[in-house]
Amino acid sequence: QVYLMESGGGSVQAGGSLRLSCKATGINFRLYSMGWYRRRPGQEREMVATITGGGATDYSDAAQGRFTISRDNVRRTVSLQMNSLKPEDTGVYYCALLREPYVWGRGTQVTVSS
DSSP states (O other): OOEEEEEOOEEEETTOOEEEEEEEESSOGGGSOEEEEEEOTTSOEEEEEEEOTTOOEEEOTTTTTTEEEEEETTTTEEEEEEOSOOGGGOEEEEEEEOSSSOEEOOOEEEEEEO
């Protein structure tokens, strides 16, 4: 069974940084694309960043230039470095295994105050 466990959320002032991490168990991690998604208050869940098993990345327009997704296939982790955070980045961030059907972590709260 696949488990995804996020960590690293918290509260920060605008302009600050946070690093999210996700540990995966129960899969041959290097074979699969992984992603970070978020659900902002009153909004649908949306893609933030994705990374293939080989390390190719994709970002939402909102994340481009401020966030960096990375993975460690040995440790089976995927991380999201978030810099220059804005209040509109506030939300619950989810790690996802991008294999149909997607597998989701439980989420970690990120709160950015102005």
